[in-house]
Amino acid sequence: MSLLCLGLSHQSAPIELRERVAVSAAQLGEAARTLKARGAVDEAVVVSTCNRTELYLVGEASRLFAAGSDFLRLRAGLSASADLPLFAHLDQAAANHLCRVAGGLESMVLGETEILGQTKQAYQQAHVAGATGGQLNRLFQHAFRIAKKIRSETAIQRGATSVAAVAVELAERIFGDLGDCRTMVLGAGDTSRQMAKALASRGVPSLIVSNRNRDRAVELAAEIGATALPFEGWKEELRRCDILLAATGAPHALIHKADLAPVVARRTRPLFAIDIALPRDIDPAVNELDEVYLYDLDAIEQVARENRAQREEQIQRCEAIIERELEAGQVLRARSKAVS
Amino acid sequence: MDFWLALTALALTFASSLRAAWQLARGEFHRGHFNLAALGLAFAFLFGALTLRGRIEGGCPLGGPTDLLLFLAWGILGFYLIAGPALRMSLLGYFTAPLALGLQTVALFPGVWQEAQPRAARSGLIEAHASLSMLAYAGFALAAVAGVMFLLLDRQLKRHSVKALGWKLPPLHHLADALVQQLWWSQLLLSAGIVFGLAEWHWQLNPKIASAIGVWLWFLVALLLRWRGRLHSRRLAEMAVGGFLLALGSLWLIERTLQAVAR
Numbered sequence: 001m002s003l004l005c006l007g008l009s010h011q012s013a014p015i016e017l018r019e020r021v022a023v024s025a026a027q028l029g030e031a032a033r034t035l036k037a038r039g040a041v042d043e044a045v046v047v048s049t050c051n052r053t054e055l056y057l058v059g060e061a062s063r064l065f066a067a068g069s070d071f072l073r074l075r076a077g078l079s080a081s082a083d084l085p086l087f088a089h090l091d092q093a094a095a096n097h098l099c100r101v102a103g104g105l106e107s108m109v110l111g112e113t114e115i116l117g118q119t120k121q122a123y124q125q126a127h128v129a130g131a132t133g134g135q136l137n138r139l140f141q142h143a144f145r146i147a148k149k150i151r152s153e154t155a156i157q158r159g160a161t162s163v164a165a166v167a168v169e170l171a172e173r174i175f176g177d178l179g180d181c182r183t184m185v186l187g188a189g190d191t192s193r194q195m196a197k198a199l200a201s202r203g204v205p206s207l208i209v210s211n212r213n214r215d216r217a218v219e220l221a222a223e224i225g226a227t228a229l230p231f232e233g234w235k236e237e238l239r240r241c242d243i244l245l246a247a248t249g250a251p252h253a254l255i256h257k258a259d260l261a262p263v264v265a266r267r268t269r270p271l272f273a274i275d276i277a278l279p280r281d282i283d284p285a286v287n288e289l290d291e292v293y294l295y296d297l298d299a300i301e302q303v304a305r306e307n308r309a310q311r312e313e314q315i316q317r318c319e320a321i322i323e324r325e326l327e328a329g330q331v332l333r334a335r336s337k338a339v340s
Numbered sequence: 341m342d343f344w345l346a347l348t349a350l351a352l353t354f355a356s357s358l359r360a361a362w363q364l365a366r367g368e369f370h371r372g373h374f375n376l377a378a379l380g381l382a383f384a385f386l387f388g389a390l391t392l393r394g395r396i397e398g399g400c401p402l403g404g405p406t407d408l409l410l411f412l413a414w415g416i417l418g419f420y421l422i423a424g425p426a427l428r429m430s431l432l433g434y435f436t437a438p439l440a441l442g443l444q445t446v447a448l449f450p451g452v453w454q455e456a457q458p459r460a461a462r463s464g465l466i467e468a469h470a471s472l473s474m475l476a477y478a479g480f481a482l483a484a485v486a487g488v489m490f491l492l493l494d495r496q497l498k499r500h501s502v503k504a505l506g507w508k509l510p511p512l513h514h515l516a517d518a519l520v521q522q523l524w525w526s527q528l529l530l531s532a533g534i535v536f537g538l539a540e541w542h543w544q545l546n547p548k549i550a551s552a553i554g555v556w557l558w559f560l561v562a563l564l565l566r567w568r569g570r571l572h573s574r575r576l577a578e579m580a581v582g583g584f585l586l587a588l589g590s591l592w593l594i595e596r597t598l599q600a601v602a603r
Contacts, residue, residue, distance in 0.1 A: 158507055169507075173497065176511035266569050270512060287498065290572040299500040310504060 007054030159307025415478025479526030
């Protein structure tokens with residue numbers, strides 16, 4: 001009996017092909033059962049996300065590859081002789097690959113955590129569909145434990161890497177729970193909309209939108225469940241806000257150190273100012289004020305870059321955990337091959 | 341025996357500090373109870389050492405530099421064990437352990453270490469003054485630790501370069517709140533200590549009580565300014581660190597003066 005991992009991912013196949021092969025979340029169990037129904041496969045799990053479709057198959061080694069690749073070709077609508085940019089791992093290498101996938105090491109955004117939930121869902125559906133057996137049950141449970149270990153013992157998932165997520169994480173570094181934070185959004189364009197939505201989705205309950213064009217402010221406020229404020233009143237209202245998100249289309253800076261100094265002088269709460277406008281809305285000298293933390297696009301990108309670098313530094317530690325835990329758990333003979 | 345108990349406490353605090361330094365250097369922070377357990381045991385061993393010394397001295401073990409340093413380290417660990425979980429201050433142990441380690445190391449250093457000696461019985465008021473003041477200083481020490489944590493995170497956020505440590509420290513606003521709470525509790529203890537001291541010395545000033553009042557005034561100003569909304573958290577953190585150094589310096593100065601007078 002052998003274990004084969006066969007599939008294609010964002011590293012090996014273009015999106016046009018990946019979307020043809022992809023299996024919807026609701027059909028993962030059915031797909032695994034279909035594979036098992038083919039004589040060569042004793043156990044099967046199908047993992048399919050926007051970045052990868054992978055088959056984990058247990059059976060007789062000589063027949064597994066053909067069964068799996070036929071299945072994928074069929075989904076891609078290709079003939080039996082057509083080439084697919086598949087990768088394949090056998091036994092220990094397949095187990096190792098599953099742990100890397102579940103741990104986020106193979107993800108497009110290194111260390112992302114969503115993949116663990118997706119892998120669990122894939123396994124759960126295959127299990128319910130009766131497509132798994134002793135080998136895959138043990139392997140997947142073991143892989144989930146290792147993925148959790150990777151999460152808890154390394155910094156592979158630490159630090160956001162997108163502008164909106166970095167801004168939200170920085171706000172959490174300053175205030176902790178964002179539930180009692182008031183946020184003012186200056187500007188009502190697309191950038192403001194995206195950032196305001198990201199903040200709202202992370203539990204910022206109190207949002208105020210102010211824009212020169214009042215109708216657009218009202219429109220955005222209605223869309224994100226915020227309050228619209230006349231543009232003339234934003235300076236006064238800022239005294240009561242914790243987060244300022246500036247993204248207007250003004251051709252010059254709107255907020256200067258001298259304007260903000262009296263506002264923050266009597267505060268004991270910090271002010272987090274996010275300036276994502278180009279040209280910038282906030283004079284960089286504002287960052288010199290005590291308890292004002294100003295981040296423009298470059299500053300946010302710097303944090304994102306450092307986060308990515310920190311994640312990459314963790315890869316070796318994650319690999320060591322996988323190797324150690326697989327050895328401690330169940331040893332499968334290592335054999336691996338790449339297939340094009 | 342008290343020496344060996346204190347040495348065991350030192351070894352435990354050293355182990356905790358070493359682990360903290362190693363993890364800080366590697367940028368990895370495991371959730372676990374090692375620090376809590378090591379520092380909890382160190383607290384227990386220090387309590388044993390101080391109890392033995394107190395029995396020999398016939399009163400509260402605050403009779404010289406060794407006693408003061410051990411008592412201060414014990415108080416800091418005690419506050420850590422209470423405040424850490426109560427204020428949900430992650431990584432507090434990482435910063436508390438080196439401070440307690442420094443105090444214990446100096447206390448056990450050859451030339452500083454003094455065997456406990458029986459001494460003349462002191463009044464209850466003096467005992468209360470000394471013990472409450474030292475506990476207050478331990479509280480200020482923990483506030484200073486929170487202050488250092490605040491300043492570290494503030495610096496990283498201001499420079500737009502949040503390192504692994506910065507992502508693990510408690511949020512800035514929580515640190516500021518914890519700092520204020522810790523300062524108020526410590527100020528309350530020091531106020532009581534000063535009242536007992538003044539009562540003992542018939543409301544007359546002496547170097548000990550004057551230095552305690554100096555420290556008390558420093559923190560009173562900081563807390564009142566904060567209460568009135570006129571002191572930003574960064575300034576408060578700086579004042580907490582400065583105030584603790586002031587308290588430690590005044591203790592050292594008084595001990596030296598008293599030793600010189602005794603000679």
